[in-house]
Amino acid sequence: MADETRKRTQETANTAAVLVTSGTGKTGRRVVERLTARGVPVRVGSRRGEVPFDWADESGWEAALSGMEAAYVAYAPDLGAPGAPGAMTAFGEVARRCGVRRLVLLSGRGEPEAEAAEEALRAAAGDAELTVLRSAFFTQNFSEGALLGPVRAGVLAFPAGDTAEPFVDADDLADVVVRVLCGEGGAGRVHELTGPRALTFTEVAAELTAATGREVRYAALTGAEYGEMLVGYGVPEAEAAFLAELFTTLLDGHNAAVTDGVKRVLGRDPKPFAAFAAEAARDSAWDA
Template sequence: MTNDMTDQQQETRTARPVLVTSGTGKTGRRVAERLAARGVPVRAGSRSGEVVFDWADESGWEAALRGADAAYIAYYPDLAAPGAPEAMAAFGRIARGCGVRRLVLLSGRGEPQALVAEKALREAAGNAELTVVRSAFFAQNFSEGALLDGVLGGELVFPAGSTAEPFVDAGDLADVVVSALCGEDGAGQVHELTGPRLLTFAEAASEIARATGREVRYVAVTGPQYAAMLAEFGVPEVEAGFLAELFATLLDGHNATVTEGVKQALERDPSSFTAFAAEAARNGAWDA
């Protein structure tokens, strides 16, 4: 019997697995799907899945990392949160002890505290190749994230004022992550990812309204008002305050620029918010 399998296919079949932390989340799910489509063995880590991984319980990390060749690190709740640097240092030490060769870290664009966590991981991981992906706000936050209920209710209440944001498509980010995990161009670098244009939250609401044919308007609130609103919905007071402060930091105007990060990493243009809204509407993301 002839064997026409290419060397690349054979290498993929026999490759060590890739751990995807937060494997059921907004980016982790997309990364896992893309790796699987390439024939790469995937460990999609989650608190209740087949591969147990919980950022609040370090005791299970070694089992999830043992034997893995690479790992995608999507820390919850955010790299700027208290305790994130310590978690990154611990993860890096365990990954190094397990012989993980390649790490890709999801980080926040323009988050000073996230840089501290990045440094902690880099120092603890030793000789592992580390790629850092610093991302703008995801467009998908409107369709499967914290802003979905606002869209469905017709009012996006958020402390962004009139600041513009270069919303990035989570699919573009996943493509960059997978390329780095597989050791392709861009691995071992720092990528700053945005979409192709700036939109205020009011303009984003208008784009969604056009795509859905329903009224969606943006309602600006202050940080304290937003924290109080979160608390009313049951978010713990400390977490609500952290989120309001984080958004105030990110949306003070210093991130109101676009980058060439997606194009440099993938050699193609990033997806537009208009395309995202049209696709999400077609797929029923905002059906009542």
């Protein structure tokens, strides 16, 4: 045990500094918190950061990557979005010039477009060690993301049909990211990260009903209906069309299988959806 502790301490010390892109987002802020707790120097990549970083403005990337040994790459709006491969090529080239040695990329499961962006980063980053984390949908989408409002309203309207999805907890993903960034295992590979069980949205609604103590039901939409709903909420038509196509493609059943990716990296099982929902309810996530 003492030898393992010394090894982890040394490996953490070897990570001189880490840039966390989208550092105030759902996964980025969790990664920042964990690295900071370990004493790893962190640069928070955000538009309002001390060294500003904006995925829409390449001019600030070199300053943000300068002096960094590693980076967590969480591309916004989505790695499967149009323009992502070009952004990954540009980011990889800057990272290579700045001498970044380790990259951990957040990707999506079963997304050919995202895989093209992964390859673009791999090709541009040169000798940098690249770890790709292909993640299932986050459980936190229901507590701090786009589905927070619908849960509070009691109706989950989404184009998922009766397809099951093995939702993964963002805290588990952040633990994986930090372990890889700190050189503690799993680096240089492609990992598919899921929760321990696949749930349909109807089953999710039942779990949320149990956790919140008030009814939450699932209302199935077609992709077209979902896109129209988003436009009605003020989402630009192009973005609404992209999201509708993305969700209907991802939720056609090809991503329903559960993987052991979290356990292989962390040595423990991922958090069940019911445990996430109970914790979020205790933290008043769905209070009006």
